[in-house]
Amino acid sequence: MRRLFPILDWGPQYDRAALGNDLLAALIVTIMLIPQSLAYAMLAGLPPEVGLYASIAPLVLYALFGTSRTLAVGPVAVISLMTAAAIAPLVATGMADQLGAAVALAVLSGLILLAMGLLRLGFIANFISHPVISGFITASGLLIAAGQFPALAGLSVRGETLPHLIGAIWQKAPEASLTTLGVGLPVLAFLVWTRSHLRPLLLKVGVAPRLAGVLSRAAPVLAVVATTLASWGLQLDLPVVGDIPRGLPLPTLPPLDPALWQAILLPAALISLVGYVETISVAQTLAAKRRQRIDPDQELVALGIANLGAGFSGGFPVTGGFARSVVNFDAGAETPAAGAFTAAGMALATLFLTPLLYHLPKATLAATIIVAVLSLVDLSALRRVAQISRSDFLAMLATILLTLIAGVEAGISAGVILSILLHLWRSSRPHVAVVGQVPGTEHFRNVARHHVITAPGVLSLRIDESLYFPNARFLEDRLLAALAEEPGLRHVVLICAAVNAIDTSALETLEALNARLRDGGVTLHLSEVKGPVMDRLLRSHLRTELSGQVFLTHYDAMMALAPEVTRACHDAARCETARARAAR
Template identity: 55%
Template sequence: MNAKSFWPKLVPWRKDYRKADLPADALAAIIVTILLIPQSLAYAMLAGLPAQMGLYASILPLLAYAIFGSSRVLAVGPVAIISLLTASTISQYAGEQAIAAALLLAFLSGAVLLTMGLLRLGWLASLLSQPVMSGFITGSALLIAISQLKHFLAIPVSGHNLPEMFSTFLQASDQFNGVALLVGLLSLGLLLLCRRYFSTLLKHFGLSTDTANLLGKAGPILAVALAILGVQLFKLDQAGLSIVGQIPAGLPTLQLPETNWPLIQELLPAAIMISLIGFVESVSVAQSLAAKRRQRIEANQELMGLGAANIAAACSTGYPVTGGFARSVVSYEAGAVSPMAGVFTAFGIAITTLFLTPIFFFLPHATLAATIIVAVSTLIEWRSIIDTWRFSRIDFAALLCTLLFVLLQGVEAGIMAGVGISLALHLWKTSRPHIAEVGLVPGTQHFRNKDRHKVICSGAVLSARVDESLYFANIRYLEDALYGEAISREGIEHVVLMCSAINSIDYSALEGLESLNERLHHAGIQFHLSEVKGPVMDQLKQSNFLSDISGKVFLSQYQAFNQLCNELDATLTPRI
């Protein structure tokens, strides 16, 4: 196989890539590289790892994703949430052991993602509902922002939740450093001003709106440059200000993480959680950007791309990565056409690690902390919380519980609690399905809820519709509701269950229907079904239910109502 036929098959976007797209991808790469350098350093600090590991995690992972991923503009690398999860997972280790744990965590995350991709398990991400993700992301963003105050105050605060952080803060509050607070606040103020006014200022100098908006993203670089200059001019490091210090120059060493089976067993649960959360975050960003260009994202291919990126991170002294929101949006707005922009970005970061690391020697940790706070502030979804409260109290309960668990118990407990609460609330909600007595809309063959419409009902035929599939959690409620309503009315001879909203039944539901049929039969009432969907009918045919039912199975509710009323010559009563 020659190169011309090999590369399009290995890299799908390569087949329609044009040389004319190179300038756009190169420009986007320059902008993203400028954004990514301070972010990579800051997120490595957030993960509790040496600064250079943030840069290393932004080289080979980008190349791996460019080969195997499906998004054309997604920018892969360290992100805040995954860095926080990494820090929480490896916090019990120190020094070289922590680095080894981070490498192995990235490798396990990549292996989990690749396995999910090969098994086409992209649907597993749906287990994390949007309210749970909103609560998790908002809680994590608040936790990240609060955790960075230790760099503002120069107090060695530790812990994975608010109570632990507050406790250690009180114990070490005497170590407060005013210089660190001043540098942190100035950096934070500058970053916020750049975010709000820098683009407008650039427009006054004659730059186009698009160019000004793109260059406005370079605020972190400006803050970093001024902070480094300030430390050198005023020798703030001699006043107790914590700085990054020496960052080893050169490209990362390529090697597989050391196999440590006891450590693998300890890290695997966290790796699975990081994989799911990283996948959900990445796919949501990729899909929203792809939709703007009428492109498609293949969820299972994304699993392969992210898996390969994490394996690459593990083999190049990085740590777990995923698609980042901020840098992906910047890449999109900068005009990136293909993953080639990620390839160029990887080369830009590589050049930085080779030649530019001495520049960051005097970079204050307080400035990196300010960068993190400003970055995660966009993740706090206040609007989503308000909208969820208005739309569904049940979903809001899941969101709020997830958020509180993240803040009070930590990120792992938060996401596990959110998933558990969502499943529990779903079971509770579907265990009491909406059951409506329906009647015939005059002049039509349609049946509607008698409490909402003016319809015709029969004193001898009870027509009911259940708006839920039937399974073990709700069949007893349906059985008791229909039986209780039928025997409580005088003259009821038939019960017709309208099945238009039933998409499936399980074995427990089948037994419940058989029990309801038997109970009604003993009461002298015939039980009928109408509008049974094909898959449900196929299930019923695999049992004895159709031969044991006391009544019939009708094609439509109108047919059932009309035939039974004619047979009984039943009185029809309009109801409002």
């Protein structure tokens, strides 16, 4: 029960102090969330109220089921972009209207997340590697910014890929409105400035650090208020948010067309995975700061239920947002109740504030989106990753380029598939080193890197990887090649110190190798076999059929197979002579 309802953990100890802190945090987050919700609904190509609706029911549900004390869920930039991309073809083919498609997407994402959580399949998210998710977020940020820049000039441009967007902007550029630009650009400049300069300024004038952090993140609210007043007071002629229906969201049912559900299966799965990866990463960062615990499987359940709530209340897919969660945390939220209070705040806003938002310029929302997403863009990560791993770099580059050129679904899918294939490819070619004795010691090192002595007729191979079916045949090829190339070969010793695990394929390969080497007059030995590997060896045919022995240490093996050379090598000076004598 406690696992499924984390509220049982913190509910009973809830007191007045926590209530005060949670209420204050909720107030601040609500103020920040109103323009964000409108902006992300706009980004997803949906009516503004949908953004508000997505910030009510999901928050209450997450508060009941989530294990993070401070995570704030709701519409976020990348998921809104993915929603826009998923909806567009459905609307274009007339399969559903925008709202119906969005609701179906939220419900299906919710079901997928819930199923993954109940079946404990959270590990599936592991297969989105860091370089892939980071490349995807960078490319999404670029795509979002490219789509929102025109809105600063009053242009409404849509497109799922960079080439489309550029083409559309090129075509519509003549229609740019200077009035809108006159609002949009200053807001953008102001927001960019506040990103880096407001917090230091506030600190300098003596504001407490935590409050300064919260205030500097609330700058978009200031921009919203100022430009709404200007647009209304000066009767400016620019695109504004306009009428938002007042009132709470009504229960909504998604369209029940099977073709629609089939069409959104992949997008919904991708939205679920990307949203989950983001959520868990934010939640864990915040939880660690207070030494709290996140249960990744329960987070899936909570996020799933939150998305079901979003769908059935006429919203669109939601996830844990980084910026708003940090504000919630910094503002002092202590329990998930803060989320429920935020939901109440958003509900009040839909009831009473929407008329005030009529004159809010769309350009202001575009500017807040641009500033929010440009902080997601991190192209320098490409260079960092390139320094560490070539295959990670490849996967990341492919993700970025494909996301930009072919869209979000193609980008993230290709990245995931490519990184899994590269991973399998790498693990199919384990590092295997021929080793020899370091003169004057009982140690053995790679012959290619160190001055070491090898005994004639004995091949010592160190396997630097667990042995399983993707790499079993590689070892076989390697050993059979050695067999064909070295006519004087009598013994092969496999050093298994780094073999953490072995599977049936690898065991059978070893059995076959053992037989083939024996047919070729070569004895197969093993050394430094770990416990779990030895357990399995003993249950295989090798227990009785291994032509050679299993040695505890490789030094023992060499003492048994080439005693003169090995013993002589203990004395560094005598090494070469002993080897030369043995080779004759």
